[in-house]
Amino acid sequence: MFPGKMDIEKAPRRGRPPSGGREQILTATLELLRERGVARTTTKDIAARAGVSEGSIFYHFGDRSGVLLAVFQQVHQPLTALREAGLGDLDLAAALDRFIAALETFLGDSLIVFYAAHADIDLREPVHKYLSDNQMGPHKGVELLGGYLAAAQQRGEVRAGIDTRAAAFMILGTCQMRMSQMTLIGNDRGLPTRKQVVENFMAMLAP
């Protein structure tokens, strides 16, 4: 189904080397998703933009949903990086800043794909499956940041009465709101800056 994935091997190459068509299809699809939305992104459009034939799309991804799901997966890569890097022993402000920066970069790319998944029933199922198979979802971010905040609370950097999990959830929500307004409305008028978000959250957490 995904021949391109098979290329990770050490044996000497055989046959014609891949010409990058697969990646071009993915890139073209993401662009079109941004520009016109899923509902108006056809395999024909994708082929034209990627500079390949329509047949090539079906060869690589099986069907239209296959392309869309592949885009969805590709866009999730950066998140794994953050998850693995962790927040370590950064101080509160630095940890918040790093987490928010990484999350917002990710959301800036992926929100449009999330929305797409809910605008097309053919995508909902596979996307849900992918998320649960890989144990992904907002709760992962809540765990990561919430865990850090709980530790900070024990160090006395966060007030005792605060539910660190719920607080982490609020941060996630704030990021989502910021980025969804950026993607949806296309500007940041009226939005608190990232710096303001960090500072204000600090003020609300501080003992």
Next chain:
Amino acid sequence: MFPGKMDIEKAPRRGRPPSGGREQILTATLELLRERGVARTTTKDIAARAGVSEGSIFYHFGDRSGVLLAVFQQVHQPLTALREAGLGDLDLAAALDRFIAALETFLGDSLIVFYAAHADIDLREPVHKYLSDNQMGPHKGVELLGGYLAAAQQRGEVRAGIDTRAAAFMILGTCQMRMSQMTLIGNDRGLPTRKQVVENFMAMLAP
């Protein structure tokens, strides 16, 4: 374009009374949007579910986008109510609870329509125009709640160092996150309850 809207008049009725087809079309469209998303909601489907002919849809709304935009407008009605009612002189916990309840009810209905607007380029423009023409958008909620919080801060119920506008934005974001997970994932596992959100926000604001 919208003949049904003309019925608000005192003069005696003339001609055949409307048979409610317009409303049924709107209801059917919203249902289908939920069930399968914009990309898979055709005028044919809508007609079938509403129990009218396809021609009727074009008569009432001009074209497909017209129906979708009308749904978008209809779903925004409840917000106006909250805006007019205001938060008055409720105490902090009660005000938060009321605001969040109203906002989440609204979001539960409207998020899917928002997503739809970004999955179909034909909807983006008219939706943006509608929002700016009616001065709607998240900033309105930020103003309303932020204003209340600022007053509470002056009464000494909210800590001095906190930026009430940014705090209000965080509340909006938290609600959006909660509701988008409900609509997108379809359950509330791992989500803080509304009660927890209120309580935790209180803990973070309290002097």
Next chain:
DNA sequence: GTCTATAGGTTGATAGAC
């Protein structure tokens, strides 16, 4: 792996009767 050609099915929208 990539292309061309095309089959087979849908879709949005219009026309005209009632």
Next chain:
DNA sequence: GTCTATCAACCTATAGAC
């Protein structure tokens, strides 16, 4: 206001050559 009938345009997917 609502319906039936209809069409041209368009879309996904397949087949088979290179």
